[in-house]
Amino acid sequence: MAEPETTEDEAFGITDRLVSDVLDAVGRGDGTYLSDVLDPMHAADVAHLLEQIDARDRRALLVAWPGGLEGEILSELDEELREEVIEQLAPSELADAVRDLESDDVVDLVEYLDDAQQEAVLDALDASDRVVVEQALTYPEESAGRHMQSELVRAPEHWTVGEAIDYLRSDVVLPEQFYHIILVDPRLKATGYVTLGRILSHPRDTPLRDLTEDTFRTFHVAQDVEEVAQAINHYHMITAPVIDDDERIVGVITIDDAMAFLEEEAEEDILRLAGISEGSLSDRVIATTKRRFPWLAVNLVTAIFASLVISLFEETIAGLVALAVLMPIVASMGGNAGTQSLTVAVRALATRDLTTANVWRVIKREVLVGLINGLIFAVVMGVVGVVWFGSPMLGVVIAVAMVINMVVAGLAGTVIPVVLEKLGVDPALASGAFVTTVTDVVGFFAFLGLAAMWLL
Amino acid sequence: MAEPETTEDEAFGITDRLVSDVLDAVGRGDGTYLSDVLDPMHAADVAHLLEQIDARDRRALLVAWPGGLEGEILSELDEELREEVIEQLAPSELADAVRDLESDDVVDLVEYLDDAQQEAVLDALDASDRVVVEQALTYPEESAGRHMQSELVRAPEHWTVGEAIDYLRSDVVLPEQFYHIILVDPRLKATGYVTLGRILSHPRDTPLRDLTEDTFRTFHVAQDVEEVAQAINHYHMITAPVIDDDERIVGVITIDDAMAFLEEEAEEDILRLAGISEGSLSDRVIATTKRRFPWLAVNLVTAIFASLVISLFEETIAGLVALAVLMPIVASMGGNAGTQSLTVAVRALATRDLTTANVWRVIKREVLVGLINGLIFAVVMGVVGVVWFGSPMLGVVIAVAMVINMVVAGLAGTVIPVVLEKLGVDPALASGAFVTTVTDVVGFFAFLGLAAMWLL
Numbered sequence: 001m002a003e004p005e006t007t008e009d010e011a012f013g014i015t016d017r018l019v020s021d022v023l024d025a026v027g028r029g030d031g032t033y034l035s036d037v038l039d040p041m042h043a044a045d046v047a048h049l050l051e052q053i054d055a056r057d058r059r060a061l062l063v064a065w066p067g068g069l070e071g072e073i074l075s076e077l078d079e080e081l082r083e084e085v086i087e088q089l090a091p092s093e094l095a096d097a098v099r100d101l102e103s104d105d106v107v108d109l110v111e112y113l114d115d116a117q118q119e120a121v122l123d124a125l126d127a128s129d130r131v132v133v134e135q136a137l138t139y140p141e142e143s144a145g146r147h148m149q150s151e152l153v154r155a156p157e158h159w160t161v162g163e164a165i166d167y168l169r170s171d172v173v174l175p176e177q178f179y180h181i182i183l184v185d186p187r188l189k190a191t192g193y194v195t196l197g198r199i200l201s202h203p204r205d206t207p208l209r210d211l212t213e214d215t216f217r218t219f220h221v222a223q224d225v226e227e228v229a230q231a232i233n234h235y236h237m238i239t240a241p242v243i244d245d246d247e248r249i250v251g252v253i254t255i256d257d258a259m260a261f262l263e264e265e266a267e268e269d270i271l272r273l274a275g276i277s278e279g280s281l282s283d284r285v286i287a288t289t290k291r292r293f294p295w296l297a298v299n300l301v302t303a304i305f306a307s308l309v310i311s312l313f314e315e316t317i318a319g320l321v322a323l324a325v326l327m328p329i330v331a332s333m334g335g336n337a338g339t340q341s342l343t344v345a346v347r348a349l350a351t352r353d354l355t356t357a358n359v360w361r362v363i364k365r366e367v368l369v370g371l372i373n374g375l376i377f378a379v380v381m382g383v384v385g386v387v388w389f390g391s392p393m394l395g396v397v398i399a400v401a402m403v404i405n406m407v408v409a410g411l412a413g414t415v416i417p418v419v420l421e422k423l424g425v426d427p428a429l430a431s432g433a434f435v436t437t438v439t440d441v442v443g444f445f446a447f448l449g450l451a452a453m454w455l456l
Numbered sequence: 457m458a459e460p461e462t463t464e465d466e467a468f469g470i471t472d473r474l475v476s477d478v479l480d481a482v483g484r485g486d487g488t489y490l491s492d493v494l495d496p497m498h499a500a501d502v503a504h505l506l507e508q509i510d511a512r513d514r515r516a517l518l519v520a521w522p523g524g525l526e527g528e529i530l531s532e533l534d535e536e537l538r539e540e541v542i543e544q545l546a547p548s549e550l551a552d553a554v555r556d557l558e559s560d561d562v563v564d565l566v567e568y569l570d571d572a573q574q575e576a577v578l579d580a581l582d583a584s585d586r587v588v589v590e591q592a593l594t595y596p597e598e599s600a601g602r603h604m605q606s607e608l609v610r611a612p613e614h615w616t617v618g619e620a621i622d623y624l625r626s627d628v629v630l631p632e633q634f635y636h637i638i639l640v641d642p643r644l645k646a647t648g649y650v651t652l653g654r655i656l657s658h659p660r661d662t663p664l665r666d667l668t669e670d671t672f673r674t675f676h677v678a679q680d681v682e683e684v685a686q687a688i689n690h691y692h693m694i695t696a697p698v699i700d701d702d703e704r705i706v707g708v709i710t711i712d713d714a715m716a717f718l719e720e721e722a723e724e725d726i727l728r729l730a731g732i733s734e735g736s737l738s739d740r741v742i743a744t745t746k747r748r749f750p751w752l753a754v755n756l757v758t759a760i761f762a763s764l765v766i767s768l769f770e771e772t773i774a775g776l777v778a779l780a781v782l783m784p785i786v787a788s789m790g791g792n793a794g795t796q797s798l799t800v801a802v803r804a805l806a807t808r809d810l811t812t813a814n815v816w817r818v819i820k821r822e823v824l825v826g827l828i829n830g831l832i833f834a835v836v837m838g839v840v841g842v843v844w845f846g847s848p849m850l851g852v853v854i855a856v857a858m859v860i861n862m863v864v865a866g867l868a869g870t871v872i873p874v875v876l877e878k879l880g881v882d883p884a885l886a887s888g889a890f891v892t893t894v895t896d897v898v899g900f901f902a903f904l905g906l907a908a909m910w911l912l
Contacts, residue, residue, distance in 0.1 A: 012686075012687065012690060012808065016811055016812045016813045019811075019813040020813070042671060042691060044690050044691055044692070048690075048808075051809065052809075052811065052813050052814050053813075053814075054814075054817060164656075165656055168653075168656045168657040169656075169657055169658065169659060174653065174657055175653075177651065177653065177694075178653050179635050179652070179653070179694070195633065196635070196652035196653060196656055197624075197630065197631075197633065197634050197635070197652060199656065200620075200621055200624045200625075200652055200655065200656065201624040201625055201630055202625065203625060215498060230468075231468065232715075233712075233715050233716060233719060234468060234500050234504075235498060235500055236500070236712040237712075238633075238635070238694070238711070238712070255694070255711050255712060255715065256689075256692040256693075256694070256711060258715070259688075259689050259711065259714070259715045259718070260689060262715065262718075262719060263689060263718060263722065266719065266722035266723070266726070267722070267803060267807075269726065270722070270725065270726050270729065270799060270803055271799060271800070271803070273726065273729070273730070273799075274729070274795050274796050274798075274799035274800075275792060275795070275796055276796050276799065276800065284821075285821050285824045285825055285828070288821060288825045289824075289825045289828045289829055292793070292796050292825060292829060293829055293832070295792065295796070296789060296792055296793060296796075296829055296833065297833075299788060299789060299792045300785070300789060300833060300836065300837075303784060303785040303788040303789065304785065304840065306784060306785075306788075307781050307782060307784060307785055310780060310781045310784070311781045314777045314778075314780075314781065317773070317777050317780050318774070318777045321770045321773050321774045321780075322770075323780075324766060324770075324773050324777075324779075324780035324783075325763050325766045325767045325770065326763060327780075327784075328759060328762060328763060328766070328784060328787065328896075329756070329759040329760060329762075329763055331784065332755060332759040332762075332896075333752060333755060333756060333759065336731060336751065336752055336755045337748070337752060339730050339731070340730050340731055340732050340748050340751070340752075342730075343726060343727060343729075343730035343732065344727070344730075344732065347723060347726055347727070351723075352468065352504075353507065353508075355472060355475075355508065356472045357472045357475040357476070357508050357509075358508050358509075358510075361510060365740075365741050365744060368741045368745075369741055369744050369745045369748060372741070372745045373745055373748060373749055373752055376749070377752065377756060380756065381756075384760065440784075440788075
């Protein structure tokens with residue numbers, strides 16, 4: 001991931017130089033420069049640029065830029081920034097911006113707006129588009145129905161290649177991008193799909209039903225959109241057809257949306273594992289502080305809990321201060337080994353590699369790994385204990401405590417996420433606190449307890 | 457991410473029930489059952505099933521299953537398992553399996569094989585396919601040239617829709633899947649592309665060059681494939697054309713490959729942040745132990761380093777054992793705050809949200825967040841210190857140490873990944889060790905040092 005600056009700049013359209021040039025133009029209110037630079041730019045790049053600058057500059061830029069904001073740019077923006085930018089737009093500007101978006105992008109945009117803003121956007125849409133968006137908003141938040149685009153191309157299953165081409169060449173309104181034609185029976189039930197490549201490469205009289213893909217599969221509007229995205233990745237699908245209760249085709253989820261969605265999910269998992277719930281780099285200090293706070297508070301409670309364990313052994317420590325010096329090592333090694341196990345388990349649960357079929361094998365493996373690494377580090381630490389403090393028994397105590405804690409780390413690191421998942425609690429968010437509490441408590445208890453028994 | 461078992465089963469084709477039925481069939485050597493079940497299954501599902509069972513069952517299954525392994529299944533397998541399975545195949549079986557794969561899948565398969573196996577695969581290919589694969593292997597490992605597929609459809613830029621359709625309907629060999637026709641000038645330089653949807657929806661006499669997408673952009677064979685994948689995601693591209701030094705089109709990277717690639721990269725980042733370099737759930741105990749060991753060894757060194765700091769204050773602790781009870785809290789809170797900051801920084805570097813343009817703003821924010829949360833927890837811990845140990849001064853010491861350590865955590869958590877990235881070291885892998893060393897050392901030093909000055 002470490003590349004020289006120049007290559008990074010090549011990949012996306014935004015260079016540091018460009019950002020500072022744009023900020024200069026904003027500073028002197030140079031609308032012509034801004035139009036020249038920003039109007040031809042890809043919406044994703046403009047959004048990326050807006051994310052790079054701070055809130056004050058963003059406001060000034062939107063005022064100074066006469067071209068104004070297209071809907072595409074709004075779609076590409078970080079969710080938090082989107083709200084900030086939309087608040088700045090007049091209802092009519094907002095309406096202009098959204099009119100050309102695909103239905104799924106409109107839904108994505110309006111779902112978290114306040115009622116007045118939402119109404120302004122919906123009013124700007126054609127009656128038929130409005131119905132589609134309002135329908136999508138009736139599906140649950142993370143469902144396929146909420147995230148599908150309704151623009152798609154379907155054809156009666158008895159059509160031929162020639163009929164399909166004539167239909168596409170007629171004045172029908174086509175989606176911006178489409179890669180399949182979905183075949184439907186007279187009841188609009190989806191029965192298969194044909195790639196455009198196959199249509200183009202066969203004679204006009206070929207029946208479409210002879211060209212369908214055998215990997216065709218459909219998804220229900222109520223299905224979790226993350227599952228659909230994972231299936232798209234798993235089966236290398238470009239278009240995932242979404243059907244309603246009557247098996248009628250009502251929309252599609254396209255691979256580019258699925259890709260963006262999986263990226264966001266992985267991102268969320270990474271942040272959750274570090275104890276941060278959502279958030280982006282452009283958040284302000286107070287929002288960020290609030291997001292970081294809960295996990296730190298949980299950690300404080302678990303740390304105090306570990307301290308209570310230590311306080312049980314105050315007399316032991318008073319008798320041999322070397323124990324206070326060495327005890328964090330046992331807890332820290334257990335914590336790290338536990339984090340390794342739990343990270344593997346959390347990701348394997350997310351990607352469905354960890355299932356009832358192999359959970360026991362994985363637990364057994366993690367415990368064994370903990371045991372082997374524990375034994376190796378026990379020998380090392382035993383030697384350190386002897387050399388540093390000149391006490392063979394202290395070496396034995398730290399070695400045994402190390403083995404115990406690392407075995408427990410492997411066990412807790414796997415069992416805790418699995419149990420949390422079974423209980424319906426997000427293992428990415430909650431596992432860390434539980435696992436480190438276990439390894440801290442076990443680490444301090446084993447080390448100080450053994451010391452109390454064997455050393456004093 | 458927590459869904460009931462049944463929904464999970466719906467999304468992919470592999471249920472726990474199916475796994476145990478297949479294992480039963482393997483046990484009784486029932487080849488007919490295996491063929492009935494496995495032959496019609498999607499290659500990705502068969503691979504997923506093979507990943508779920510252990511090495512012995514996998515071997516037995518491959519022996520008992522008369523249909524044998526298609527190349528597609530090999531492509532879908534985890535890299536580690538792929539080697540294991542390939543070792544079991546006779547060269548002729550292996551050759552049969554790879555013959556129908558796209559060039560990028562063959563490259564992906566052979567790049568890590570030993571010379572004899574690689575030779576067997578290459579011998580099985582047509583002369584022209586072999587040239588393509590050997591050419592791809594000359595590009596650097598993580599480059600676009602190594603990962604592109606050479607199968608693509610190109611057309612002279614002066615062609616019309618009708619000429620393109622006639623060409624596609626001729627007996628030319630077409631890629632399995634394609635979504636664009638790439639236009640080239642007489643020197644084979646790529647000048648634009650046309651989606652199949654646009655070709656299908658325009659009259660035969662329309663010149664292709666009137667239908668090109670204005671988002672057309674190309675990537676060089678030597679460019680990092682992760683950058684290309686990120687650009688595909690960023691710009692919602694379906695096909696990324698790859699060109700050589702002479703700007704001639706030599707291949708494409710498709711969105712489904714880019715999606716799988718980004719998923720793997722995110723996965724790797726997650727594991728690296730937890731101190732694990734690669735690995736999968738199907739690895740064996742010894743391989744896993746080896747993968748976990750280096751990070752634990754680094755952690756041991758940093759933990760000993762922190763212990764050395766504590767040992768500077770042995771007399772202080774001997775004078776007031778409460779310090780030993782409370783000191784892990786300061787270190788632990790700093791470690792957690794530092795991990796939060798570094799995780800955000802590492803991801804922002806990976807997704808290019810953190811750049812020279814905003815790095816100072818981010819550092820300032822992280823330090824402020826650390827300060828605010830530090831002050832809050834300082835008050836809490838000050839009160840705990842007073843109530844628990846009845847010493848107001850002890851409360852002040854822990855409070856001040858807490859603020860210091862959490863500010864340092866915010867600073868170190870951001871600066872360390874940024875500096876590592878500048879030095880060309882992967883920040884996901886190395887930041888954790890550095891940051892927790894800093895927060896441990898600063899935490900113990902500040903707390904025990906202040907205690908030595910103010911309490912004794």
